[in-house]
Amino acid sequence: MIARRDFYNRNAVQVAKELLGCFLVREYKGKITRAMIMETEAYRGEYDLASHASKGKTARTEIMYGVPGHAYIYMIYGMYFMLNVVTEEKDFPAAVLVRGIKILEPGSRSKVKIGGPGKLTRHLHINKALNGHDLAMGRKLWIERPRNKKRLKISKSPRVGIDYARHCKEWKWNFKIEHETGEILA
DNA sequence: AGCACGATCTGA
């Protein structure tokens, strides 16, 4: 089931937790890749010093102030793209960064784990051309909610790579799937 | 117009 817009129109911290176990789906050159979301991070409000929106609305961050359910993609360190999902009501800047996925290879039973936000976008051919893309459309890039999401053990930690964020750096807005018990169905 | 640095990753 493709996540509807109201799924995204909620508190970014809540959406970050609920995105775990969901499927990030990428259609590229006619091929569809389905990846389970394993790690996320929330960035919420201008008061969050770790968020790009802490500098206010600019050309880059405008998308975070927009309609929920759109992709916020930016380049970092001159070579990596970060994939974020815009959350919360229009005019409130918030997004969820996807930091880790697991790909269920079609046919084989092997699962490829991809940790790291820069690596997963490279693997899925996600770049700035998809910035602003509407994930609720179910085209090119979208998110599907699993049928059953039982017994997910989720761990909370401080967010990665934001030492500059003063008191905000200790907020435990990073979420990871620790164990999966049982199979999650698409 | 110039500058410092980043929600990262890789290889030594």
Next chain:
DNA sequence: CAGATCGTGCTA
């Protein structure tokens, strides 16, 4: 631990 590599926001 340094290097890659460039868009962005800040200062002037």
